[in-house]
Amino acid sequence: MQAKRMGRQSCRLPSRPRVQAFASTAGKKEGEGPLRETFDVVVKDDTLGEKSWEKAEKRMLADTVTLCLNKAGVREEDVDLFLGGDLLNQIVSASFAARGLQIPFLGLYGACSTMAESLLLGAALLDGGFGSRAVCATCSHFSTAERQYRFPLELGNQRPPSAQWTVTGAGATLLTAKPDFPIAVESFTVGRVVDFGQTDENNMGAAMAPAAADTLLAHLKDSGRPLEYYDRIVTGDLGQVGYALMRELCEKEGLALGDRYTDCGCDIFSPEQGLLAGGSGCGCSAVTLNGHLLRMMEKGQIRRLLFMATGALLSPTTTLQGESIPGIAHAVSLEVV
Amino acid sequence: MNGSKQKSAYDRMVKRVSPKSEKPKSLCKAFFVGGLICAIGQGLKDIGVYALGLDLEDASLFCSFCLIFLSALLTGLGVYDKIGKFAGAGSIVPITGFANSIVSPAMEFKREGFVTGVGAKMFQVAGPVLVYGITSSVLAGVLAHILSLLGR
Structure with a gap:
C-alpha cells in the first residue's frame, strides 16, 4: 500500500x-x-x-x-x-x-x-x-x-x-489493464474541498480557482515533480475569470504557469460566440479531454498531461440559503509511454 | 493560516479580475428598448381611443391585452429571450416582461404535466412579484382609507 x-x-x-x-x-x-x-x-x-x-x-x-x-x-x-x-x-x-x-x-x-x-x-x-x-x-x-x-x-x-x-x-x-496502448494513467491527486467564501453563482470560475491551485500544489508536492515535468496542465472549466485567478494564485506560490497551462472552459468557445466567460459543466472538460487533448497525446504533441477537472459543489438550495460555493479539483496525470 | 484575511484578499483579487458590466451601454439599451415598448403601448391605446372608439379605461385594457399577447407570442417563437438578452431591464420592467416571465416557465415545464408541471411552475418567476405586489397594494389601500378618514 x-x-x-x-x-x-x-x-x-x-x-x-x-x-x-x-x-x-x-x-x-x-x-x-x-x-x-x-x-x-x-x-x-x-x-x-x-x-x-x-x-x-x-x-x-x-x-x-x-x-x-x-x-x-x-x-x-x-x-x-x-x-x-x-x-x-x-x-x-x-x-x-x-x-x-x-x-x-x-x-x-x-x-x-x-x-x-x-x-x-x-x-x-x-x-x-x-x-x-x-x-x-x-x-x-x-x-x-x-x-x-x-x-x-x-x-x-x-x-x-x-x-x-x-x-x-x-x-x-x-x-x-492491458499495457498494449500508448497513453497511460500514471498517477493522480484527490482534491480537497476548498472554499474561499465566494457566493456569486454567476462567477463559478472564481469559486473553483482556489481548489484548482490547491490541487496543483498538492500534486507537485506529493510527487516531488517540478512544474516543468508536464507539457500541459489543463483545468476543467474555470473560464476566463477563473483562469486569470488560477494564474495569479499560483504565481503567489512561486509557480509561473506560462504557456503550458490552459483551461477547457476558455478553449471550447471562441470570444466571437458571445458566451461570456467561457464554458462550464461536466461535459466541458469531458469533450475537451476525449477530443482535443487525447488526440494531441496520440499524435505525440503532448507527452505528459496533468488533467484537472474542477467542480463547484453547490446546489440551488445552498445558494438560496446564502451559503458560499465550495470548489474541488482532482488531478490525473496521463503520459505517453 | 488566517482564513478570513485570506478570503478578503481573495475577494479583492476576484473583483479586480472579473469583467464589469458596461453600465452606460446597458442603460442606453434598456432606455431605448423600454421606451420603444412603451411607445408601442401608447400607439395601441391611441388606436383604441381614435379608431375603435373606446373610452380611456377600456383603451388602456385593450393596450395591455395586446402587449401581453405580443409578448407571449414572441416568447413562444423564441424571440423574447433574445430581446431580453439585449435590452435587460428595458424588456423586463414593462408588462411584456411580466407576460414573458409567466409564459417561459409554462413552456419549460410542460413535459412535467399540465398540473404538476405547467400549473405548479408557471408562477416560479412571477410569483414573488404577485405576492409582494398584491400585499403592498392592500397595505396602500388600507393606508389611503385611514388617511381619508382622518382628512374628513
Whole structure:
C-alpha cells in the first residue's frame, strides 16, 4: 500500500492502466467552436430527437459510451465497470444511460470534476486488479442545467459577463489493464474541498480557482515533480475569470504557469460566440479531454498531461440559503509511454 | 493560516479580475428598448381611443391585452429571450416582461404535466412579484382609507 501512496493526497499507479479508446459528442454551439474538428460527433439538434432535454442528455451519454466501446472493438459484456455521473439531481443521466448499457455501474457526483474523478477511480480499480476494463464517462446539457440551476430557457434575462455557459456534450474514456496502448494513467491527486467564501453563482470560475491551485500544489508536492515535468496542465472549466485567478494564485506560490497551462472552459468557445466567460459543466472538460487533448497525446504533441477537472459543489438550495460555493479539483496525470 | 484575511484578499483579487458590466451601454439599451415598448403601448391605446372608439379605461385594457399577447407570442417563437438578452431591464420592467416571465416557465415545464408541471411552475418567476405586489397594494389601500378618514 505504502508503495502506491505518495504524500497526503496522491497515489501512483505502478501498473499504469492504459487508455484503450475515447469518444466525444458535442452540441451544436460546441460544434461551431474552435475544437469542432476534434469531436467524434457533433449533434445537429440539441434535443437529439428526444421529447425532453433530460432524455436527450441521457441518450448523448449512452451513445458516447457505445461509440467509445465500438472504437475499441469491445463489447459491453467485456467491460467490468462503468463509472460516471452528471449534474442533474440524483445523477439521472448517468444512471439512466447505465440502465441501457448493462455494465456494472458506480454513479459519481463531483459536479464538473466528474471526468477526473471517474478516471482516477477507474484507473485505481484497474491498478488494484479489480477489473480489466473500465469505462469512465460524463456529460452535461445546457438546457437541463439551465432549468435545474437557473431560469426557463425562454425567459428574457441578462447574464453578467463573468457568467459561464454550460457545455452540451458527453465524453467517455475506456481504460484497460492491458499495457498494449500508448497513453497511460500514471498517477493522480484527490482534491480537497476548498472554499474561499465566494457566493456569486454567476462567477463559478472564481469559486473553483482556489481548489484548482490547491490541487496543483498538492500534486507537485506529493510527487516531488517540478512544474516543468508536464507539457500541459489543463483545468476543467474555470473560464476566463477563473483562469486569470488560477494564474495569479499560483504565481503567489512561486509557480509561473506560462504557456503550458490552459483551461477547457476558455478553449471550447471562441470570444466571437458571445458566451461570456467561457464554458462550464461536466461535459466541458469531458469533450475537451476525449477530443482535443487525447488526440494531441496520440499524435505525440503532448507527452505528459496533468488533467484537472474542477467542480463547484453547490446546489440551488445552498445558494438560496446564502451559503458560499465550495470548489474541488482532482488531478490525473496521463503520459505517453 | 488566517482564513478570513485570506478570503478578503481573495475577494479583492476576484473583483479586480472579473469583467464589469458596461453600465452606460446597458442603460442606453434598456432606455431605448423600454421606451420603444412603451411607445408601442401608447400607439395601441391611441388606436383604441381614435379608431375603435373606446373610452380611456377600456383603451388602456385593450393596450395591455395586446402587449401581453405580443409578448407571449414572441416568447413562444423564441424571440423574447433574445430581446431580453439585449435590452435587460428595458424588456423586463414593462408588462411584456411580466407576460414573458409567466409564459417561459409554462413552456419549460410542460413535459412535467399540465398540473404538476405547467400549473405548479408557471408562477416560479412571477410569483414573488404577485405576492409582494398584491400585499403592498392592500397595505396602500388600507393606508389611503385611514388617511381619508382622518382628512374628513
